[in-house]
Amino acid sequence: MNVTITVNGEERVVDVAGPESLLSVLRNDLDLPGTKDACEQGECGSCTVVMAGETVCSCLVMAADADGTAVVTVEGLSDDEGLHPVQRAMLAEGAVQCGFCTPGFVVAGSHLLDTDPHPTELEIREALSGNICRCTGYGAILRAFETLTGEGT
Amino acid sequence: MEFTAARDLDDALTTKAQQPDTQLLAGGTDLMVEVNLAHHRPARVLSLRRVEELREITPERIGAGATWAHLEHSEHRALAQAARTVGSPQIRAAGTIGGNIGTASPAGDGLPWIAAANAQIVVRSAERGERTIPWNEFFVGVKRTSLESDEVITAVAVPADLPVSQEFAKVGARNAMVISTVSCVVMAGDDGFRVALGSVAPTPIRATRAEAMINAESSISDAALEEFARIVSNEVRPITDHRSTEAYRRHAAGVLARRLVERSLR
Numbered sequence: 001m002n003v004t005i006t007v008n009g010e011e012r013v014v015d016v017a018g019p020e021s022l023l024s025v026l027r028n029d030l031d032l033p034g035t036k037d038a039c040e041q042g043e044c045g046s047c048t049v050v051m052a053g054e055t056v057c058s059c060l061v062m063a064a065d066a067d068g069t070a071v072v073t074v075e076g077l078s079d080d081e082g083l084h085p086v087q088r089a090m091l092a093e094g095a096v097q098c099g100f101c102t103p104g105f106v107v108a109g110s111h112l113l114d115t116d117p118h119p120t121e122l123e124i125r126e127a128l129s130g131n132i133c134r135c136t137g138y139g140a141i142l143r144a145f146e147t148l149t150g151e152g153t
Numbered sequence: 154m155e156f157t158a159a160r161d162l163d164d165a166l167t168t169k170a171q172q173p174d175t176q177l178l179a180g181g182t183d184l185m186v187e188v189n190l191a192h193h194r195p196a197r198v199l200s201l202r203r204v205e206e207l208r209e210i211t212p213e214r215i216g217a218g219a220t221w222a223h224l225e226h227s228e229h230r231a232l233a234q235a236a237r238t239v240g241s242p243q244i245r246a247a248g249t250i251g252g253n254i255g256t257a258s259p260a261g262d263g264l265p266w267i268a269a270a271n272a273q274i275v276v277r278s279a280e281r282g283e284r285t286i287p288w289n290e291f292f293v294g295v296k297r298t299s300l301e302s303d304e305v306i307t308a309v310a311v312p313a314d315l316p317v318s319q320e321f322a323k324v325g326a327r328n329a330m331v332i333s334t335v336s337c338v339v340m341a342g343d344d345g346f347r348v349a350l351g352s353v354a355p356t357p358i359r360a361t362r363a364e365a366m367i368n369a370e371s372s373i374s375d376a377a378l379e380e381f382a383r384i385v386s387n388e389v390r391p392i393t394d395h396r397s398t399e400a401y402r403r404h405a406a407g408v409l410a411r412r413l414v415e416r417s418l419r
Contacts, residue, residue, distance in 0.1 A: 001156055016156075017154065018154045018194065019154055019185075019188045019194060019195055019198060020188075021185060021188070021189065040186070040189035040190070041186045041189065041190075042182055042185075042186065042240065042241075042243065042244055043330055045241060045243060048243055054222070054246040054247075055242055055243050055246060056243050056246055056247050057182075057243045057244065057247070059185065059189060060180075060181045060182050060185040060186070060244075060247060061181055061185070061247070062156075062178060062181055062184075062185060062188070062198065062200070064154070064156040064158075064198070064200075065156075065158065065178060065181065065198075065200045065202060067158065108242070108243070126242070127242060129241050129242065129330065130240065130241020130242050130243045130244065130330060131241075132330070
């Protein structure tokens with residue numbers, strides 16, 4: 001079946017044959033590999049995208065069910081003008097180690113700041129609680145967000 | 154794969170009646186794990202995500218399509234507490250209470266609240282209309298329910314006289330993003346304490362012997378609480394699996410139930 005998804009502001013049509021995930025379609029059919037494929041069980045958050053205004057694990061969205069929705073991936077957060085403020089802050093704080101979890105943190109964190117520009121530290125931690133960093137760079141990641149919200153140092 | 158996105162409830166019921174083998178899809182947080190692990194490749198899928206009627210929440214009914222993100226703000230304290238512990242923000246935005254009920258995992262975080270509330274599961278079919286099933290007749294085994302193949306879960310029917318004093322807690326390997334090892338709801342009302350537990354039997358259960366014991370006490374002493382916890386531990390029927398052992402689950406069930414009774418006494 002043909003599925004129409006507005007990805008990063010652009011309408012895309014994909015022929016979906018089976019129950020494959022939105023994650024699979026983004027990476028394999030739409031050539032958007034920024035969204036990472038790790039656990040495929042909704043535990044790690046590396047495949048986080050914004051769909052219909054909420055952060056979701058794209059591995060748990062059946063691609064066919066995303067028909068008619070608007071999706072924002074990490075590729076949609078930066079443009080030729082430069083990186084997203086969250087990306088700049090993470091670079092400045094050295095919050096990237098192996099980098100595999102980074103797109104998920106960028107999407108979840110930028111969505112938080114879009115909905116609440118001044119979250120508390122607890123709200124930042126909660127918003128990022130579905131994203132796992134196996135290099136355990138959490139300290140630097142939290143510091144990056146604190147520089148954007150005026151919390152902490 | 155044949156995929157149908159139901160426009161409304163009638164549309165969903167018509168499709169389910171015509172294709173009783175079709176796989177229902179709500180938030181996808183259970184089904185897609187099965188699909189991704191290649192355990193399950195449904196030939197037909199019926200998505201309920203666009204069915205507005207299923208998202209309605211009233212004092213009497215919680216729509217099956219209510220997500221955990223919605224239920225974090227529930228007027229029912231222990232249900233809101235349970236909703237807050239489900240998965241992560243990403244999971245809570247997608248997962249629904251109807252999906253939790255339909256999957257009927259022993260570890261379903263919404264299920265002990267349903268048991269403590271003595272709630273009923275509301276289901277509907279095109280042919281027979283609405284049917285309301287007491288929770289303890291709906292859940293019949295591990296991931297098994299009495300839902301018929303042409304039916305869709307539409308709501309949880311909430312009794313009017315629910316105790317305001319409600320507490321939920323769960324034990325797991327970490328604080329966020331965790332599947333319950335043991336979960337518990339205690340309600341304290343005019344009829345005494347109600348104690349419901351999850352992950353300690355094939356279905357959610359009420360600890361009826363422990364309830365009877367504690368509700369017979371005129372004043373609740375430390376010794377009575379000790380005895381109560383012991384009865385809870387004996388009354389549950391947990392198994393050993395990859396998440397925990399039978400012995401630990403028995404112990405944790407007693408500790409949790411006692412802790413929540415103490416919390417509601419404060």
